[in-house]
Amino acid sequence: MDNYYTVRQHGAINRYWAAAVDKTSQKRRPASPAKRPSGKRPSSSRPAAPQSRQREQYAQTVNKRRQKFKLFSARLGLDMPFCVLIVVLLVVGLIMMFSASYPYAYYNDGNSYLYLSRQLKFAVVGFIIMILASYFDYHHLHSLSVPILGFSFILLVVVLFLPSKNNIHRWVDIGLFSFQASEVMKFALILFLAHWGSVNFRQMGTFKIGVLPCIIIYGITVFLLYLEPHYSCIVIITMLTGMMMFLSGVRLRWFAIAGGLIVAGVLLMAVTGMLSYAMERMDGWGQALIYTTEGMWQTTWQTRNSLYAIGSGGLWGLGLGQSRQKYLYLPEPQNDFIFAIVCEELGLVGAIIILMIFAALVWRGITLSMRAKDKFGTLLGIGLTAQVGLQVVLNMLVITDWLPNTGITLPFFSYGGTSLVMQLAQMGIVLSISRTANIEKV
């Protein structure tokens, strides 16, 4: 193993170096070869070329074997801790979703198992898709990233012309199932930014390559989401875009400028009244427990009952299935506010354990992505993992009334089949990245 490791590194460096020399000499830095090769590694590797070739051959055989086994061996490279964490979250999520939805389903549909049975089917399908996706060579996504982005833009436009619910255009119904266009958009954006950042990683420090295209795509996305409208998604998209750009190496000053612009923009929108819907939702933000007017009391009903549920949990909770707030006090307890019921039933201890599992998932996902073979894998893996982490945090801040009630679901917990399947598929891509990251362990 030690042997191979050295070989692999040397080989990699060689390839890296060759490409670097090739590229720089041709285009951007004609003078740089003189500068760079003065480093130790290239000069030391050159004389060892014959030995190196021998080892490279060995490495190629291994690579062939990897490619051969890739489709058949689940053991091969799949990051087991990450996979186990997903399964644990999926199972716990299903149990809690069942518990939370039980009375709601009972009173509304007469069948307490309605949501569980539906979600279970999607979970199974999602799990299979995840495993399949883990075998899929994510490098193909490079070429797919632009078409997917284009497709999701089309979806975002199409959804505006589809029948709306409460004047909100979010859902695309294709008969068999329906999904939110914004879900696709989030994935498309992460994918594109990972692609863009990895391909142009050298130029990400520039405005023309590193900032402008990202901002244009981000701007279009935000505009389309604003038309839906879907503000919570805008928040996530903003954070994800910022994060992806940050990872890709965009200079920090742009973030300072962007931060200033966002503040100014929000202020401007507030002044022009364009934020009316969001403001209406934000009206009750932070004052769910204070009675001002009847209308406001009704508006903050969900948040208030979420707080009641969380507070009722105490340290140890009321016990699994013992929530009282789910008895129609907390509206749709299986959706965005499911974690309030989790807190009520499992208490602070249970909530922290679940949060720790999420944290471990984020940790594992990001660290394994950092070991990916290429920047695309790293960026994509971190982007997809961070999306889960961000949604968890934002969801919890909403149910605890630290953020306005905007409709951010809790991954693996909240009810929603398509969303779950997409979540798992994205995790499948992270697993696929983990295979390349862990290849040295074979």
Place this chain on the structure above:
Amino acid sequence: MSKGPTVRLKRRSRIVLALILVCGFGAVIFRLAHLMLVEGDYLQQKAVYQQLTDTKISAKRGTIYDSTGKVLAKSATVWRVVLAPIYFENDDERLIVSKGLAKILDLKEEDVYEKSQKKLYYVELKRKVESDVRDRVLEFIDKIKEENKITDVINLLPDYKRYYPLGSTGATVIGFTGADDQGLEGIEYMYDSFLTGVPGRMVTAKNANGTNMPFDYEQMIAAQDGNDITLTIDSTVQQFLEKHLEKGIEDYMIYNRAVAIMIDVNTGAVLGMAVENGYDLNDPFEVSDEKVKKAIAELAEDKQQEALSNALTAQWRNKAIGDTYYPGSVFKVCTAAMALEEGVVTTESTFTCTGSYVPYEGVKAIGCHNLGGHGTQNFVQALCNSCNPAFMMIGQRVGEEKFYEYYKAFGFSEKTGIDLPGESEDIFFDEDGIEGNMWPVDLAVASFGQNFAITPLQMVMAVSSIANGGKLLKPYLVAKITDSEGNVIRQTEPVVKRQVISESTSKTMCEILETNAIKGSGKNGYVAGYRIAGKTGTSEKKIDLNGDGEDDYIASYCGFAPADNPQVALIVYFDTPTGMYYYGSQVAAPVFASMMKDILPYLGVETQYTDEELQKLDVTAKSYIGKALSAAENEIEQDGLKHLSYGNGDTVISQIPESGTKIPDGGTVVLYTDENSKDAKVVVPDLTNLTMAEANRKAAQYNLNISISGATSSGELLSVSQDIAEGEQVSPGTVITVQFRTNSGDDNVM
């Protein structure tokens, strides 16, 4: 080309990871911990508050008993029909339910339908539904559940209803309760807090729609039943009082109701307090007086409501304590007592009545009811004549200051403190705003009870104090309060307010009043054998309320018995007789007598006949032989005797006692209609060591007659021997002679 992550990418990845974990998850955990540990209690309390429903469980109201343990007021379970219209799913269901329930509950269908449209969990349809109706509602609930799949919309909740088994008996004393089981009048009002009990609670967890949550979360705090109250009122006494009052009202055409109060003179316990016309406690909101009811119905519609409420207020008013009146001549008892006590007169003092009297110079003469004048009379005769001029003179001897002092001492200036609501205060002379400050002419008329107003209860309490040796007592109605397990919570002890007159004055007054009852103005109130003492009163109201063109009068009689050892005092008071008679001696006295005649034997007060009376009492049995049985029976009843017949024949063939035998009034004559029946025998009981009444009662039980021998009219008598020995078999109706002797001294045989 090398693809692996650069150092900067890795560094920035770690920054992203750290940001998400520390800032993101850290903030979340901090927030959750704050909510669950710091604000947890507050939020949980709020949550529980909205999840739990608190249902009140009515406590059973305590029972009211009379002094003999008879139930006067009792609560029984009834039902409340409640609608939860929020569960209606469509209008058809509303129509089905409102139609069905309206029919069962006897309500208007439109009303029920209107109520069924409210989006509420609790809409009361009907209260105090009896259990037979409740069964029909239950049937209906099952029916609509099965046929129309309508559930949860109709609820039945337990409730209590107050029943008054004796109806109108003691109505003004007992009072009644309102729709929420709260006492509104009388004892029910006065002792509401004791009777009410503590309502229980049922705490159940409900979902946001108001139905029960499926998990077990129920806490019952049982209702604590109210306390039971035992009154000093004896319902039999009460019924006697009411019966005779009612008759009196009819006979003497009483315009403005009548009152009778009987007091135990030794304790102050109220044995009966009748206000007629009364009303039915089971239906107190119905005007009981048909005439008034008719008058209201004839009024214009907009005035009916007011008239009705006035009529009800009047009907519920306790005249015995709520209305004041001029006591009139009855008050002479007090004037006489204070004069004797102060020593300004003796029984031998003489007064001359010329038909009228000028109390002092410059005042118009005040007449006596006997216009011709009573002439010269001593103190006792003056009272027996109820002579106004004599009493003006006595009043003058007492003086204004002393008069008012005694007035206060007899308790007229204060409320008696009886445990009933709505007691009135007296109205006495108050020249220059100082009560008791009066002109000489005021004193003159006050001496015979005019121009100041007191309540009938105050009057009878004052007379009681004269009867019982001078102690003014506090009247009371509640003898004891017991909790639902029978433990005595409160027992009323007699309260002596003060010694008003000395015992010797009291004794003298008793004798004078007995004399008055036997042969004075109060003789119409006398009952043979019961040593009644009493005084009549006819007070001028000096106002014409009934509109007959003449000033109204109040006819009253207040007395006690037995005079030598007073036990009960009774006041009878008729407000405004409109018939031929209106004097106390003509109206109130006979009623008083008939009340006493019924009540005293019932209370077991011993008869003490004078020899003269005894002679009158014995009846000589006539011969009924040969007469038809029914004719003979009629005749026996007319003679004031009881009859008993043996045999199957129609004609009386023999009788016991035989004709010519003396048997006591109320004795039994046994008639035989065939030969075989003569064999009927009874065993003679032991009739010794009994009082006269007891011996009489025991003999009557065995269908035997007793003949009393050795009786004297004074002292308590006990039987010492009987002529036919105990255990012997004799024919029913046989007269057994029983010897009595007084037990006031052992050596004083016979």
